[in-house]
Amino acid sequence: MARRHKAQVDGATGVPAALLIPAALAVVFLVLPLIALLVRAPWSTLGSLLSTPEVRDALRLSIVSASLATLISLVLGVPLAWVLARSQIRGRGVLRALVTVPLVLPPVVGGVALLLAFGRTGVLGAPLYDATGVSFPFTTTAVVLAQTFVAMPFLVISVEGALRAADRRYEDAAATLGAGRAMTFRRVTLPLVAPGVAAGAVLCWARALGEFGATITFAGNFPGTTRTMTLQVYLALETDPDAAIALSLVLLAVSILTLGLLRDRWLVRQ
Amino acid sequence: MIGRRLIGCAAALWLGLVGCGASGPPASEPPGSGSGSASAGADAPSGTLTVFAAASLTDVFTGLGSQFEAEYPDVTVVFSYAASSTLAQQITQGAPADVFASASPTTMQPVMAAGLNAAAPVVFAQNTLQIAVPAGNPGDVTGLADFTDPDLTIALCAEQVPCGDAAVTVFSAAGLTPQPDTLEQDVRAALTKVSLGEVDAALVYRTDVLGSGDAVEGIDFPEAGEAVNDYPMTVLSASPNPDAAAAWVEFVRSPTGEAALADAGFALP
Numbered sequence: 001m002a003r004r005h006k007a008q009v010d011g012a013t014g015v016p017a018a019l020l021i022p023a024a025l026a027v028v029f030l031v032l033p034l035i036a037l038l039v040r041a042p043w044s045t046l047g048s049l050l051s052t053p054e055v056r057d058a059l060r061l062s063i064v065s066a067s068l069a070t071l072i073s074l075v076l077g078v079p080l081a082w083v084l085a086r087s088q089i090r091g092r093g094v095l096r097a098l099v100t101v102p103l104v105l106p107p108v109v110g111g112v113a114l115l116l117a118f119g120r121t122g123v124l125g126a127p128l129y130d131a132t133g134v135s136f137p138f139t140t141t142a143v144v145l146a147q148t149f150v151a152m153p154f155l156v157i158s159v160e161g162a163l164r165a166a167d168r169r170y171e172d173a174a175a176t177l178g179a180g181r182a183m184t185f186r187r188v189t190l191p192l193v194a195p196g197v198a199a200g201a202v203l204c205w206a207r208a209l210g211e212f213g214a215t216i217t218f219a220g221n222f223p224g225t226t227r228t229m230t231l232q233v234y235l236a237l238e239t240d241p242d243a244a245i246a247l248s249l250v251l252l253a254v255s256i257l258t259l260g261l262l263r264d265r266w267l268v269r270q
Numbered sequence: 271m272i273g274r275r276l277i278g279c280a281a282a283l284w285l286g287l288v289g290c291g292a293s294g295p296p297a298s299e300p301p302g303s304g305s306g307s308a309s310a311g312a313d314a315p316s317g318t319l320t321v322f323a324a325a326s327l328t329d330v331f332t333g334l335g336s337q338f339e340a341e342y343p344d345v346t347v348v349f350s351y352a353a354s355s356t357l358a359q360q361i362t363q364g365a366p367a368d369v370f371a372s373a374s375p376t377t378m379q380p381v382m383a384a385g386l387n388a389a390a391p392v393v394f395a396q397n398t399l400q401i402a403v404p405a406g407n408p409g410d411v412t413g414l415a416d417f418t419d420p421d422l423t424i425a426l427c428a429e430q431v432p433c434g435d436a437a438v439t440v441f442s443a444a445g446l447t448p449q450p451d452t453l454e455q456d457v458r459a460a461l462t463k464v465s466l467g468e469v470d471a472a473l474v475y476r477t478d479v480l481g482s483g484d485a486v487e488g489i490d491f492p493e494a495g496e497a498v499n500d501y502p503m504t505v506l507s508a509s510p511n512p513d514a515a516a517a518w519v520e521f522v523r524s525p526t527g528e529a530a531l532a533d534a535g536f537a538l539p
Contacts, residue, residue, distance in 0.1 A: 138452045221428065221454060238353070
């Protein structure tokens with residue numbers, strides 16, 4: 001398409017100048033803070049700052065909880081995406097709006113909402129606590145719940161988009177060949193949308209890893225149990241900015257590594 | 271002129287007085303004060319006054335702010351409340367504040383270390399810890415010893431913030447090892463967990479319990495006296511409005527200010 005408007009575009013890059021300048025500004029704005037993090041990083045003391053047991057605990061907790069949240073999101077979110085994309089049930093639009101609210105909700109508000117639902121005195125939490133003595137806040141379960149709450153919509157939206165874009169004729173062909181709906185979903189639909197599911201899972205994992213507001217509000221902050229890397233960064237900022245920068249660097253590295261790894265396998269799309 | 275003013279400032283600093291302009295020699299020029307009108311009287315502060323204050327001062331300072339504005343109609347007071355450590359960090363990063371009132375000498379330290387205080391900080395209030403429990407005290411908490419019960423859900427402040435620092439002091443004074451379930455980021459967050467009934471007890475400031483109404487009950491404990499938290503306040507050397515800043519510090523320490531602080535549950539030094 002761009003070639004047709006050759007007269008208006010910059011010959012070398014094919015990008016109009018009117019777009020190039022704001023695009024360059026956007027890149028600078030997005031990348032500069034990350035470079036600042038690298039420039040200001042306490043490289044000489046990085047090892048000692050990061051080798052404390054507290055940091056190792058926080059990193060392990062972050063990775064484990066984000067992975068669990070992603071797993072839950074996959075198990076529940078892919079079927080939900082299918083319902084939103086393919087089913088004919090009434091009120092789908094409202095349903096979609098409802099389940100994507102956590103995308104736009106400030107995470108702290110999400111944390112308060114989770115407390116009111118699953119807290120010891122919450123709507124669901126109170127009867128559960130009275131009956132079994134189980135209470136979610138201040139446990140690792142709460143961390144996973146908080147992360148799932150904010151991250152699952154990313155997966156749902158991503159998978160739903162992939163389902164809508166997928167060619168339905170393959171499913172129709174499977175059906176005419178006698179495959180049941182469940183089998184069609186498993187053997188045809190899922191492989192078709194696998195890149196979308198993978199992209200959604202990566203987004204979901206990254207969002208879960210970066211979760212802060214809902215976690216600190218709903219799950220609290222205790223080393224080993226609920227203090228994830230982001231909480232550790234925030235706490236370190238209070239007293240030791242260098243340690244906070246070092247921790248941020250780790251999170252940045254983990255994010256870039258994940259994106260890089262998955263990009264080669266799944267995310268490259270023609 | 272400017273030279274004389276500077277000398278006046280230096281002299282005021284040397285004498286340990288707070289701020290410059292307002293306490294400078296009357297012969298000196300009234301220092302320019304922010305966006306204030308030039309027609310103001312020689313000593314009347316004007317313009318905008320920015321006060322950075324610890325979160326625990328929110329209610330009392332907001333009330334005092336209106337009274338201050340009534341007394342000095344040319345001044346508009348703007349508050350920024352947050353954890354003292356956060357505010358200290360913002361100030362050392364160049365935030366344009368006139369006054370810093372922190373909840374502990376420790377959090378005042380970075381500001382002093384950077385030489386950003388215009389005078390020695392003055393302690394204007396003191397706070398002590400109190401046990402906060404949800405209304406009805408569902409965990410039957412009676413004293414500090416209950417904080418060692420692993421069956422109770424306990425919130426403390428993180429050691430990095432003043433209320434957590436004070437908690438460490440009282441527990442070591444009592445010879446107890448607490449079993450907290452969460453280490454909250456600031457005292458208000460700890461209190462929220464109590465008022466929502468999610469924890470059985472938390473250690474917070476007496477003033478926070480007093481300010482949180484019926485949802486929270488306070489329990490005194492004898493070891494509280496071991497960790498009296500001093501609240502220091504100082505005019506900042508980069509203050510854009512030192513006149514008003516000095517007037518504010520004076521106002522907080524006046525009988526009006528002291529009465530408001532006492533009403534809120536603070537002790538006076």
